[in-house]
Amino acid sequence: MKTWVGPLVVLLVCAAAVHALTLHLAPGFIMDRAMAALEARGVALHAFTTPNRVTPQSQSIVRSSPDLYYSLCRFDLDRPDASLTVRMAAWPDYQSLSFFDVRTDNFVVLRGTGKAVAVRLLPPGSAPAAGAIVSPTARGVILIRRLAPDAERFAAAGEAGKGDACDLVLQPAGTGP
Amino acid sequence: MRRSLSYGAAVIVGALLGLGSALWIAGLWPEGRKLAFGDVDVGGWRSDFAVGSEAADPYTRARVARHGLLALAKTEAVYFTRALDDTGAPLREACTYRLSGGPMPAGWWSVTLYDAASMLPANTDNALSIDAEQAGAGTWEAIIAPERPGNGAAWISSREAGTFDLTLRLYMPEPALLAEPEQRLDPPRIARLSCEGRP
Numbered sequence A: 001m002k003t004w005v006g007p008l009v010v011l012l013v014c015a016a017a018v019h020a021l022t023l024h025l026a027p028g029f030i031m032d033r034a035m036a037a038l039e040a041r042g043v044a045l046h047a048f049t050t051p052n053r054v055t056p057q058s059q060s061i062v063r064s065s066p067d068l069y070y071s072l073c074r075f076d077l078d079r080p081d082a083s084l085t086v087r088m089a090a091w092p093d094y095q096s097l098s099f100f101d102v103r104t105d106n107f108v109v110l111r112g113t114g115k116a117v118a119v120r121l122l123p124p125g126s127a128p129a130a131g132a133i134v135s136p137t138a139r140g141v142i143l144i145r146r147l148a149p150d151a152e153r154f155a156a157a158g159e160a161g162k163g164d165a166c167d168l169v170l171q172p173a174g175t176g177p
Numbered sequence B: 001m002r003r004s005l006s007y008g009a010a011v012i013v014g015a016l017l018g019l020g021s022a023l024w025i026a027g028l029w030p031e032g033r034k035l036a037f038g039d040v041d042v043g044g045w046r047s048d049f050a051v052g053s054e055a056a057d058p059y060t061r062a063r064v065a066r067h068g069l070l071a072l073a074k075t076e077a078v079y080f081t082r083a084l085d086d087t088g089a090p091l092r093e094a095c096t097y098r099l100s101g102g103p104m105p106a107g108w109w110s111v112t113l114y115d116a117a118s119m120l121p122a123n124t125d126n127a128l129s130i131d132a133e134q135a136g137a138g139t140w141e142a143i144i145a146p147e148r149p150g151n152g153a154a155w156i157s158s159r160e161a162g163t164f165d166l167t168l169r170l171y172m173p174e175p176a177l178l179a180e181p182e183q184r185l186d187p188p189r190i191a192r193l194s195c196e197g198r199p
Helices: A005-040 A151-161 B002-025 B058-067 B175-179
Strands: A068-076 A082-088 A095-101 A106-111 A117-122 A132-134 A139-147 A165-170 B040-042 B045-047 B077-082 B095-101 B106-114 B129-131 B140-145 B155-157 B165-173 B189-195
Touching: A005 A068, A005 A139, A005 B002, A005 B058, A068 A082, A068 A151, A068 A165, A082 A095, A082 A139, A095 A117, A139 A151, B106 B155, B165 B175
Parallel strands: A117 A132, B140 B155
Antiparallel strands: A068 A139, A082 A117, A082 A165, A095 A106, A095 A139, B040 B045, B045 B077, B077 B165, B095 B140, B095 B189, B106 B129, B106 B165
């Protein structure tokens, strides 16, 4: 047997394994860094943060739109008795409430044009319940988008945002508020 | 001893090849590398309708995590990106372009300019995009240039953008667009008018 066959096989196996592992870990790694950056910029845990209008000087997420109001809430439902009460206040134009897990999947999006939306977020493994969403991962991000393409409407969106909520509730998930 | 060294070298080289190839194919390395990703191409505007969903392949998932974090699933919004003008040349700050189009099959839309790092260009011109409300019904156009056009036309500033691209957002897309994007989307045109002041 040629002496180079063994090392070549090892090289190919290592390359394939590291290739797959890198792709598997990259989104979570990037999301972790993004969540750390959001935390550093004052995005709260279990509360929607009042945003500044997206400008070249204020942007923190790649490809943010300057025409939208973004309000973020980080969550961590590591405890099985933890859940979140999430509320998106009414807004007369387009708005949505979207949930992202640590793998960057948008696992739920709820549209709320002209109306308020309220829902509970339960930790992974919870039993399905009416008016509730089960998160695929303990950690993630919730994002409210409101169409607000000028300064006046952005200010109005900020007023509407005072009615938003992302509250941690520590009690058995099945007995929600 | 020699045998151990060759196996050790194989492990190191294999790991580096695996790491580099994964980052390169996913568009994560080198920084700012443009990648023709996506499963939809309409007139040079590329999109991946798996963005934001569990169906995204590992390469798309990794690239979106880097260049489109917190993007919505396609039933709520789809995103098209284009980095070339109508002649196939890269979009550059030194050039002036006319962006034009018609009605879009969505509840609301916008076209926004991003630099090579997928960030808004570092200028203070307050002219980063055009959206459905500015465009109005029917056909529309905007000038992309580093200086405000003198004719009062809608303007997207490319000042400090370097080599850039455009993202077309289509919110509340019509179901027909998701089913047949090539038939349902009239893609905006990007005509290059001049470069460095010369036609």
